[in-house]
Amino acid sequence: MSEIDEGLRSELQRQGVWVTSMQELYNWGRKNSIWPLQFGLACCAIEMIATAASRYDIARFGGEVFRPSPRQADLMIVAGTVTKKMAPQIVRLYNQMPDPKYVISMGACAISGGPFKTGYNVLKGIDRYIPVDVYIPGCPPRPEALLHAFMELQRKIDNQKLTGSNKAEHLDSEQLSEFPVPAFGAHDLEPPANPDVFHPMKIERQQ
């Protein structure tokens, strides 16, 4: 599945011949029909609804089919504050989505807990348990920001490889598609983070 020479391709296109590869066709189909999971948590969900409605119209990017079932969804938009009560359900829903699946972490709360970070019941970021593809800052992010994240995700899907050593995760039989669901502990979720997924940036203090 070698890359097509761009010059040859445009030359052929001028002659009315359209050349593509299996990988491009596959990614083109996938990126233009991303079905998000119909799943909102807090005020970011209102912005998500606005994005789906006619003014911002996520249908222009092929993402208007919000599915109420994880079995039919490709994308999970974690829109809002994730409480510790809700986190196991989110991980379970993510596990129930078929591959390939993607996650957009929408808003400050889903990224880090946001303004409620010090709350005893708030999860400090959904990326502690599931891998996140695109983060959108904002409180809440405007619909344009969600559209931008959606386009970034489309760009990511477009660049995924079908074969080779760096092929997409869902095509790699070694990569797991289910992640352990945290349990309710005495004071916190157990484990507080999945070390296989959660790689926070190391803060180095300099004297």
Add this chain to the structure above:
Amino acid sequence: MAPNPYFFIVIFVGVALVFPLLPLALAWLWRKAFQPPKPGAEKNAIYECGVESIGDAQIQFRSQYYLYAIIFLIFDVEAIFLVPFAVAFTGLPVGAFIAILVFLLLLIEGLVWAWSKGCLNWAK
């Protein structure tokens, strides 16, 4: 020579078979060639709302639920009759007053009967 008029039905049946079966066959080939299946306990779970299911779906309701429901329904209807009775109370003739008292008495009698029969005790 004109074709058999039923020949088009045969074409329709052929298209109706190929149209759904071809994408399924292509998906099956795609899975064989590229995408390894990744089943899991939660992915294969029957219930799909994120909450773990508890117990069995094939349960039976006790018949006592229906007894409670009927008693509730009777007194629910009674409340509906009592509201217009209370609103029009001052303008009612004696006959209508006695009629509604008889209606109430019948229902109270029914409650006493159900109570004495032990219908209100929740039998384990």
